[in-house]
Amino acid sequence: MFDVVTGGAGFIGSHLVDSLVAQGRDVLVIDSLCAGKRDTIEGHIASGRARLLNRDLLADGWQDSFKGAGCVYHLAADPDVRQSAMTPDPTFRNNIIATYRVLEAMRIHGVPEIVFTSTSTVYGNASVIPTPENYAPFEPVSVYGATKLACEALISAYCHSFGMKSWQFRFANIIGARSGHGVITDFIRKLGEDSQELEILGDGKQTKSYLEVHECVDAMHFARAHARDPVNIFNIGSEDWIDVRSIADILVEEMRLTGVKYRFTGGALGWVGDVPKMQLSIDRLKALGWKPRLGSRESVRIAVQAALAEQ
Structure with missing residues (x-):
């Protein structure tokens, strides 16, 4: 059994691949390389612990690669908050539509678990700070934040409808190498x-x-190991x-x-x-x-x- 990391040649994705390989996992990275860089995971490809499938999630040709996977770490997204206010369509397609296609591939091939990277921007201008996961109402002020909130809802629905488990992480500003x-x-x-x-x-x-990227990845692994509800939602940030x-x-x-x-x-x-x-x-x-x-x-x-x- 292996893990899939979409966007695994990108910033957080490549650090996640590092950690999965260090745990002895075999990893399939799916990345269009429009933002990610092959050289961030080149050593793992050379060692045979990771494979790279250079595909766009909005196109076809990658879905059958999910067969036999144990977990999908879905990090691929359009992360540009500012640009989403000027040209919202790419953000909508690369976040919402791509996530739906990932969930459909999981459903068809029986992949039981998904880890999803969401964002603090789902909360909008929260009146409660520090903001807890059960804060309401959600009022995103960016198209980017709205797309991530929509993805969370889709993932929750698939988990309850098709027996999947999910870990959804709302990040503060994650920073660091790459x-x-x-x-x-x-x-x-x-x-x-x-x-x-x-x-x-x-x-x-x-x-x-702000939180350094290695701390972020460590928190993701810790939450996945210690929370096993059908839908698990956590904030990740500094204090x-x-x-x-x-x-x-x-x-x-x-x-x-x-x-x-x-x-x-x-x-x-x-x-x-x-x-x-x-x-x-x-x-x-x-x-x-x-x-x-x-x-x-x-x-x-x-x-x-x-x-x-x-x-």
């Missing part, structure tokens, strides 16, 4: 173009929770938060730059669909016995160092 987007990547690009001035979207006071200006300060310090001026675009929101304050309650995970070893500031510094080393 990340190709987000505030750290954006700041490094901007400072590479002009080391004396940094544009910061919004007022720089946006305050959010604190950090504002955008402080992230800029850490980056400038790690790049050893001096005299950098910050230019703010203004307003509480960095972009359409932005959530200016976000911290997730992780009490449900803590009740099982897991808690993060790193806070937001430590996670940001590790991620910045990794991103600079990759330049």
Whole structure:
């Protein structure tokens, strides 16, 4: 029996593949490589512990590969919150339609378990912070958040209708080595173009929770091992938060730059669909016995160092 990881050549997906291989699992990675990179899992392919099927989930030719799989880790998605406000169709198709096609392939081939990566943005601008999993009402403020919430509903329906089990994880901001987007990547690009001035979207006071990617993967495995309901939903994040200006300060310090001026675009929101304050309650995970070893500031510094080393 083997595991399937959709989006397994991407940022979080490739770290997940690392961990599954380390556990002795055989892994089939399905990735279109439009965002993922083969070299992130090349060593596992060479060792024979992982196979790569270069396919788009919106096309055909991958469904029969699910036969004999024990679990699908469905990470493939369009993760660009900002872009979803400008061109929502790709986000809708790559998130909702692709997830439906994954669930159908599981149903046809009898795959019993799915692990799904959702997002804190399903909560929208929550009035309760830290936000628990049972918070209501869900009012996403981005198309991206709405598509992830729709995927959660589809997965729940398939679990109850067809006897599957699911673990659905609502992530805070996950950061670290191999990340190709987000505030750290954006700041490094901007400072590479002009080391004396940094544009910061919004007022720089946006305050959010960040967690280093290895901690995230560890939490996923822990929850799957300790929760066995038909539908298991968990927040994953740190127990604190950090504002955008402080992230800029850490980056400038790690790049050893001096005299950098910050230019703010203004307003509480960095972009359409932005959530200016976000911290997730992780009490449900803590009740099982897991808690993060790193806070937001430590996670940001590790991620910045990794991103600079990759330049």
